[in-house]
């Protein structure tokens with residue numbers, strides 16, 4: 001099955017995500033509040049495009065099963081994860097003005113752009129493969145963290161979001177959809193797309209720790225060019 005191959009080929013990337021300091025600090029309760037706040041705002045931009053991509057891919061498909069599943073994914077995102085995130089914004093006093101003042105950082109922008117490209121080059125099946133790690137990796141992280149949890153209430157709420165039946169149900173529906181759209185002719189392309197999304201998932205945690213932005217400072221220019 002496509003999903004078995006995809007999972008096997010991205011094991012190292014997923015393990016690195018599960019061990020990333022953002023995740024271990026979230027679980028231990030030591031993740032700085034400013035880092036989580038930065039992550040939430042970037043992820044708001046990401047989730048907005050993620051939802052739009054479901055609809056754009058559905059618009060391009062002529063297969064009722066694909067169309068219905070993508071529309072259902074967009075609806076469950078709006079009613080589930082995005083609604084929960086709004087409660088986080090309320091708890092942390094993150095205002096619409098604050099969100100609007102921040103643009104997607106380079107890694108967030110690149111990840112979103114990658115999925116748009118997947119849709120452009122491989123059609124709705126490409127988008128399904130590009131969107132899948134988002135569903136699946138977070139469900140695995142939610143399950144892994146659920147046992148010990150986090151001492152910080154909002155970090156515990158974050159874990160609970162991804163260890164919830166509605167989230168894992170949506171994830172299983174997307175797994176089934178990926179296996180449905182994968183064919184011998186497109187599997188290599190879909191695997192390559194899935195791997196790149198998994199790579200961006202890992203970079204997304206680091207982006208938050210670094211509070212990455214588009215500015216060039218003497219320090220980051222020096223490290224970016226140090227090997228040349």
Ligand SMILES: Cc1ncc(CN)c(N)n1
Pocket residue numbers: 043046047081133134135138201204
């Ligand atoms: C970047 C990213 N990837 C995955 C998820 C979980 N849907 C998320 N909220 N943000």
